[in-house]
Amino acid sequence: MQFQILLNIVIAFIWMLLQNSFTIVHFVFGYIVGLGMLFFLRRFLRFDFYFRRVYAFIKLLLLFAYKLIEANWDLIKIILRPKMDITPGIIAVPTELKTDWEKTLLANLISLTPGTLTMDFSEDGDILYIHAINVPDKEKAIREIHESFEKAILEVTQ
Amino acid sequence: MIVMEVLVSILLLTGGLLSFLGSIGILRFPDVYGRLHAATKSATLGVIGILTGTFLYFLVMHDIFVGKVLLGIIFVFLTAPVGAFMISRAAYLTGVPLSKQTEQDDLKKARSEAEKAE
Numbered sequence: 077m078q079f080q081i082l083l084n085i086v087i088a089f090i091w092m093l094l095q096n097s098f099t100i101v102h103f104v105f106g107y108i109v110g111l112g113m114l115f116f117l118r119r120f121l122r123f124d125f126y127f128r129r130v131y132a133f134i135k136l137l138l139l140f141a142y143k144l145i146e147a148n149w150d151l152i153k154i155i156l157r158p159k160m161d162i163t164p165g166i167i168a169v170p171t172e173l174k175t176d177w178e179k180t181l182l183a184n185l186i187s188l189t190p191g192t193l194t195m196d197f198s199e200d201g202d203i204l205y206i207h208a209i210n211v212p213d214k215e216k217a218i219r220e221i222h223e224s225f226e227k228a229i230l231e232v233t234q
Numbered sequence: 235m236i237v238m239e240v241l242v243s244i245l246l247l248t249g250g251l252l253s254f255l256g257s258i259g260i261l262r263f264p265d266v267y268g269r270l271h272a273a274t275k276s277a278t279l280g281v282i283g284i285l286t287g288t289f290l291y292f293l294v295m296h297d298i299f300v301g302k303v304l305l306g307i308i309f310v311f312l313t314a315p316v317g318a319f320m321i322s323r324a325a326y327l328t329g330v331p332l333s334k335q336t337e338q339d340d341l342k343k344a345r346s347e348a349e350k351a352e
Contacts, residue, residue, distance in 0.1 A: 093301030140311070147275045148252060155259040155272065164268055164332070187315035188278070193271055194315070195322045207267045207322060 084110040132231040136181075139228055143189045150190040154209065165211040166195060169204045169218050171226065176201070178229050185225050192217050238294045242287045249283025252276045265332055266325045274318040281310050 084107060091106025092098055154162060173179050179201060183194040191209040198205070208214055259272025289303040 090305065093305055096301055098299075144275065144279055148279045151259065151272060151275050152252075152255050155255055155262060160262060160264070162268070164265075166332075183319060184312075184315040187274060187318050191271070193267065193274065193322060194319050195267070195326060207271075209268065209271055 080114055084114055086110075087113060132228070136228050136232055139224070140185060140188060143185070147188060147190040162209055163211045164207065164209050165214075166205055166207050167211065167214050167218075168198075169206055169221055170202060171204055171221075173226060173229065179204075181229050181232075182221070182225055185229070186221060189217075189220070189225075235294075238290065242291045242294075245283050245287030245290065249280045249285075249287060252280035252283060256280060266330050267322055267332065270318045270322050274314050278310060278314040282307050285310070 087110030088103050088106035091109055092102045095102050095106075154160070171179065171182060173182055179197070183197075183204065186192050186194045186204065186206060191213065193207040194204055195207050196205040197203070206217075208217060253276065256272050256276025259276060260269045263269045263272055285303050285307050289300055289307075292298045292300045292303075
């Protein structure tokens with residue numbers, strides 16, 4: 077319930093940004109547009125909302141940003157190497173996350189971290205297939221996924 | 235003002251440089267999957283850098299709050315990894331070969347086992 081209200085307000089703000097005018101009229105209009113959107117999407121909005129999660133979500137966003145910068149640094153080093161001596165490969169990484177929403181977040185986070193790119197899920201969705209640019213580093217990548225990413229995502233969703 | 239000009243310049247130049255390096259990466263990597271690494275990571279941060287620079291420039295120099303630029307950052311951040319995921323998955327399923335340097339292919343193993351089970 078609360079989550080839906082928050083989502084509604086966010087939609088109203090996005091509407092104001094799109095209109096580039098910050099008046100109460102546009103906020104109200106955006107809110108009405110959001111109401112319509114929520115009405116059509118109500119089937120997908122069953123989970124509830126706590127404020128603690130907003131904080132965890134901001135932490136997750138910062139982790140995203142930090143990892144993105146680190147990934148770029150790593151990639152530049154590989155690209156500018158005169159001889160490209162990489163050993164790419166596809167590795168299977170099991171995940172403990174349960175819901176689709178958590179797995180989607182994890183897949184995105186992996187795609188933006190150094191040397192890894194999510195490629196596919198297994199049938200039951202418990203194993204992620206990751207394309208790694210340097211297979212010898214895979215232990216480090218897997219450990220990072222389990223210890224820092226999964227934990228950060230669980231803080232947001234539980 | 236000078237400080238902001240320098241900051242905006244740094245952001246724009248870094249963004250441009252990253253996009254450029256990403257393009258070089260797309261040319262240099264041996265296969266589709268390696269190229270996607272370059273395309274997602276460098277392009278994402280490059281575009282975010284340029285957009286942040288633009289946003290700050292208009293905010294500080296002209297006192298205009300350009301909301302569309304902020305939206306652009308959010309959507310690039312959200313869509314780039316999803317796009318890379320879909321492209322690499324589609325490439326693998328349609329049989330685009332991995333480069334010769336590839337050392338390990340767990341996905342192939344899993345898929346052949348699944349076919350046997352059927």
